[in-house]
Amino acid sequence: MRVDQRDDCALVSGFLDTEADGRDAVLVRGAYPFRAEMRPYRFGSLNACDISGGDHQVTPAARSGECILGLFLSGRGTLEQDGHLVPLAADDFVLYRGERPYRLELSGPYRFFVISLGQADTGYLRHAGPVIANPDLPRLGSARILKAALPEIAELAAQMGPLTRQEMGEHITCMLRTLVKEATGPDACARDAVLDRVLAYIDQHLDGELSPEAIASAHYISVRYLHALFERQGDTVGRHIRHRRLDRIRRDLTDRALADLPTYAIAARWGIANPSHFSKLFHAEFGTSPRAFRQQAGMPAS
Numbered sequence: 001m002r003v004d005q006r007d008d009c010a011l012v013s014g015f016l017d018t019e020a021d022g023r024d025a026v027l028v029r030g031a032y033p034f035r036a037e038m039r040p041y042r043f044g045s046l047n048a049c050d051i052s053g054g055d056h057q058v059t060p061a062a063r064s065g066e067c068i069l070g071l072f073l074s075g076r077g078t079l080e081q082d083g084h085l086v087p088l089a090a091d092d093f094v095l096y097r098g099e100r101p102y103r104l105e106l107s108g109p110y111r112f113f114v115i116s117l118g119q120a121d122t123g124y125l126r127h128a129g130p131v132i133a134n135p136d137l138p139r140l141g142s143a144r145i146l147k148a149a150l151p152e153i154a155e156l157a158a159q160m161g162p163l164t165r166q167e168m169g170e171h172i173t174c175m176l177r178t179l180v181k182e183a184t185g186p187d188a189c190a191r192d193a194v195l196d197r198v199l200a201y202i203d204q205h206l207d208g209e210l211s212p213e214a215i216a217s218a219h220y221i222s223v224r225y226l227h228a229l230f231e232r233q234g235d236t237v238g239r240h241i242r243h244r245r246l247d248r249i250r251r252d253l254t255d256r257a258l259a260d261l262p263t264y265a266i267a268a269r270w271g272i273a274n275p276s277h278f279s280k281l282f283h284a285e286f287g288t289s290p291r292a293f294r295q296q297a298g299m300p301a302s
Helices: 123-127 141-159 162-183 186-204 212-218 223-231 237-253 263-269 275-286 290-296
Strands: 002-005 010-013 026-030 036-043 046-053 056-060 067-081 084-088 093-097 103-116
Touching: 036 141, 036 162, 046 141, 046 162, 067 141, 084 093, 093 141, 141 162, 162 290, 186 212, 186 223, 186 237, 212 223, 212 237, 223 237, 237 263, 237 275, 237 290, 263 275, 263 290, 275 290
Parallel strands: none
Antiparallel strands: 002 010, 010 026, 026 056, 036 046, 046 103, 056 103, 067 084, 067 093, 067 103
């Protein structure tokens, strides 16, 4: 990370991603010179940073287009964006957009845990308007669950290994997806029953034929309606199937009962028959090769 001290502020960049090339840059005003302790982490496809400091005012210096989740672990603060003002105290969290102007007031001594969601499979965030800079967010049931989990994840991050942090990142993404879905309102409820049946069907047939036509036919709906069900969740049929298959493969790669099977054979069990294509998909999803993942999990390479 990089800190450039200026006359009345500091330009801080790289605190979320050291390879971001300034995309996560912010201007920090307050006590001069700027001092803060920053501990970056990577939760799979999510970048995070645990920041401790004094009184600071933060505004964006580079608009990244990413959605950001901020969790107060101690201290107090406020987040202002698009005319909304969100007060924050210990264990409160807020979602805000990095591509739009915002002002974050941090009253110290504070500890602020921030997660960038820009590198995740976050198509669902296209529908996240109701949760962005929303002071009423804690009233939602899924928000309360997320609020209970996030402080524990932040506190234990330094003790987690790469695989554990990766799985925690997946859990955070799933909880956020649920939160966005709940916040979109009751008009989505009528479609939930059909989508629930479709999701269950997909999970039961991951090892077989799962074309949109086959799925739609099995549920007596049109292919167009099937695509619309997933689009409303910020997803696609193909991406969901790919994610579920790769998740099953990932689990099997750590199963000692399957240690004698090569990675491509395990992939074929879940409907991905081309070894080269599988390797590319796995690396894109988990940031490592199937063989390296297996070795990291303490399994023999094959």
